[in-house]
Amino acid sequence: xxxxQAKIYIAGHRGMVGSALKRRLQRAGFTNFVERTSAExxxxxxxxxxxxxxxxxxxxxxxxxxxxxxxxxxxxxxxSFIYDNLMIEANVIHAAYLHQVEKLLFLGSSCIYPKMxxxxxxxxxxxxxxxxxxxxxxxxxxxxxxxxxxxxxxQYGCNFISVMPTNLxxxxxxxxxxxxxxxxxxxxxxxxxxxxxxxxxxxWGTGSxxxxxxxxxxxxxxxxxxxxxxxxxxxxxxxTGSDISILDLAKTIKDIVGFDGAITHDLTKPDGTxxxxxxxxxxxxxxxxxxxxxxxxxxxxxxxxxxxDWY
Numbered sequence: 001x002x003x004x005q006a007k008i009y010i011a012g013h014r015g016m017v018g019s020a021l022k023r024r025l026q027r028a029g030f031t032n033f034v035e036r037t038s039a040e041x042x043x044x045x046x047x048x049x050x051x052x053x054x055x056x057x058x059x060x061x062x063x064x065x066x067x068x069x070x071x072x073x074x075x076x077x078x079x080s081f082i083y084d085n086l087m088i089e090a091n092v093i094h095a096a097y098l099h100q101v102e103k104l105l106f107l108g109s110s111c112i113y114p115k116m117x118x119x120x121x122x123x124x125x126x127x128x129x130x131x132x133x134x135x136x137x138x139x140x141x142x143x144x145x146x147x148x149x150x151x152x153x154x155q156y157g158c159n160f161i162s163v164m165p166t167n168l169x170x171x172x173x174x175x176x177x178x179x180x181x182x183x184x185x186x187x188x189x190x191x192x193x194x195x196x197x198x199x200x201x202x203x204w205g206t207g208s209x210x211x212x213x214x215x216x217x218x219x220x221x222x223x224x225x226x227x228x229x230x231x232x233x234x235x236x237x238x239x240t241g242s243d244i245s246i247l248d249l250a251k252t253i254k255d256i257v258g259f260d261g262a263i264t265h266d267l268t269k270p271d272g273t274x275x276x277x278x279x280x281x282x283x284x285x286x287x288x289x290x291x292x293x294x295x296x297x298x299x300x301x302x303x304x305x306x307x308x309d310w311y
């Protein structure tokens with residue numbers, strides 16, 4: 001990616017990841033982006049995707065588009081999650097091969113790893129055990145995307161790479177309590193509680209599970225770095241290599257928001273997996289490490305949000 005005039009297609013450019021990728025590439029001096037919203041281009045439609053690649057001929061592709069949702073959505077719309085995601089990635093990856101894209105980066109998801117895999121999660125643990133049943137259709141689609149990239153590399157010599165980000169947060173996150181992830185959900189809960197003068201914020205479970213969180217701008221930086229420096233099969237974990245308990249995360253957010261009340265626990269609700277941490281030795285071996293501290297990252301996110309109508 002030495003030519004700053006190279007044409008770049010970010011599939012999913014309006015999402016949290018896609019918009020962060022565009023910010024990072026703009027900062028690096030790239031200006032030639034080709035964009036289509038999902039209303040303008042249905043990535044599940046092979047004919048439409050091929051026509052788009054034929055007309056636009058992008059040189060670099062970041063495949064960040066996906067049908068996503070929380071546990072409830074994943075478990076309820078199982079057919080939609082496997083079908084839509086398989087079609088999106090198969091169509092884009094095949095079109096990238098047909099129209100001679102120089103390099104493509106595919107983004108996976110942490111649910112690709114077996115439910116009972118040892119911690120921290122290493123790249124070689126892929127396909128060594130059973131998946132979490134509630135999001136198995138989504139996970140299988142994402143695993144298929146990784147294998148598509150490897151297969152097109154093997155058969156056609158395509159420079160297609162795959163990355164696996166940990167839990168993300170940052171600008172353009174989803175704060176809908178019905179299907180958001182834990183960090184944005186807690187920001188919203190503490191903000192609303194403070195605004196309404198509530199005495200407490202209720203948390204699911206004990207708060208003892210540990211999770212890893214990566215600012216989406218760090219993810220975008222890692223993706224750009226790998227587009228410059230990584231040209232191999234398999235996948236690369238992108239994370240911080242450290243985690244925090246959900247209770248400690250809640251206390252940090254409570255402090256940043258400035259909520260004075262108590263944190264209480266709904267112990268009828270499940271804790272979920274005790275720990276989910278990425279092993280990032282491979283990424284560090286290539287020379288990249290995360291730089292945005294969790295507390296500082298949450299502070300910047302909340303500073304951007306607190307005066308806006310977002311919740």
